[in-house]
Amino acid sequence: MTRTVDVGDGRLAYVESGEGSPVVWLHGSGPGATGMSNFGANLPAFADHRNLVVDLPGWGGSPRPDTDEPLIHHAAERVHRALAALGVERAHLIGNSYGGGVAMRIAVTHPELVDRLVLMAPGGVLPEDAPPWPVGLERLFAYMASEKPSREEMAHFVRLMVFDESLATDALIDERYEASLRAHPELPVPPDFGDMTPDLARITAPTLLVWGREDQTVPLTWASTILHGIPDAELRVLPRCRHWVQYERAPEFNHLVREFLHGGATAAAPGERRAAS
Known part of the structure; x- marks a missing residue:
């Protein structure tokens, strides 16, 4: 069930499940994205954690207030306020794409809040x-416009988000399309996401970067700056996988x-590559 929490200048929608140490899930900026559309299928594997799956401002059930701030900065502060209101003093952050940028911003501005950081092809x-933009970002910006x-x-x-296009089912496309019509973000194109x-170097949390080798939205070639910029970062690359x-x-x-x-530190499973900085 979706709930909302007061963040001072509006409300942030979220879904909560499980019990244990908190994990905060932060979604990407694609059209029709919500916290649950990005992560709902992953939650059963994390039932021993208190999962807080957030709709970032302007997506899903969270309205977009007027702001001139970069989106990553604005969203990060609202997530921080939400966690304070929900009594969360420390949490793991998991961010996909734009949500990865939001997670990094929180780790910079509120390091005491962040235990471990997981970033999947993060934005920011x-x-x-750049530009020119990768084809995935081109399609994202075209849809926004x-x-x-x-x-x-x-x-x-x-279809650009997955290597195996059979995963781009009619049901998934319909769900994302209908959601995008309900909450189509009114943003400049390209948006001002902010630059992290x-x-x-100010991110002190242990950080796991996870990337699809064939990502056409935030390409693997962009990973090096983050991998070598965050002092305690490691990278896992999954082949035959996109964004x-x-x-x-x-x-x-x-x-x-x-x-x-x-x-824990385990040996890479078959088909994975691992690098560490």
Whole structure:
């Protein structure tokens, strides 16, 4: 059941499940994205944690207040306020894409709050030669700019998120399309997400980066800056996988993240690559 919490200048929607040490799940910026659409299928594997699955401002059940702040900065402060209101003093943060940028921002501005950090192809760190944009970001920005986006545009976007296009089911496309029509973000294109690059060295939390080798939205070639910028970071790369790692490779993702959150170090499973800084 979706609940809301007062964050001072509005309300943030979230879903809570499980019991144990808190884990906060932060979704991406794609059209139709919500916390549960990104992570709902992963939650059963984390039932021994108190899971807080957030809808970031302007997505899902969370309205977008007027702001001139970069989106990552604005969202990070609202998530911090929400966690304070919910009595969370320390938590693991798991962020996908844009949500990864939000998680990094919280780790910089409120390091006492963050235990461990999991980032799946996080946003907020761009190479110096961008644009041109990867094809996934091109489709994302085109959808945002469309006054009346079509279901076919959504289908094209969803297929770019997965290596195995059979996972881009009609039901998934319909769900994301209908959600995007209900809460289509009114943003400049491209949006001002903010730049986390200068702050990477200030992230003290142990950090796991998880990337799909064939990601066409936030390419693996962009990972190096984050991997070498965060002092305690390691990288796992999953082959035959694009941007939605937690969806396309859910069993491997759940295993990797659980081991990391529990402080364990295991040998890479077949098909994985590992690098550490």
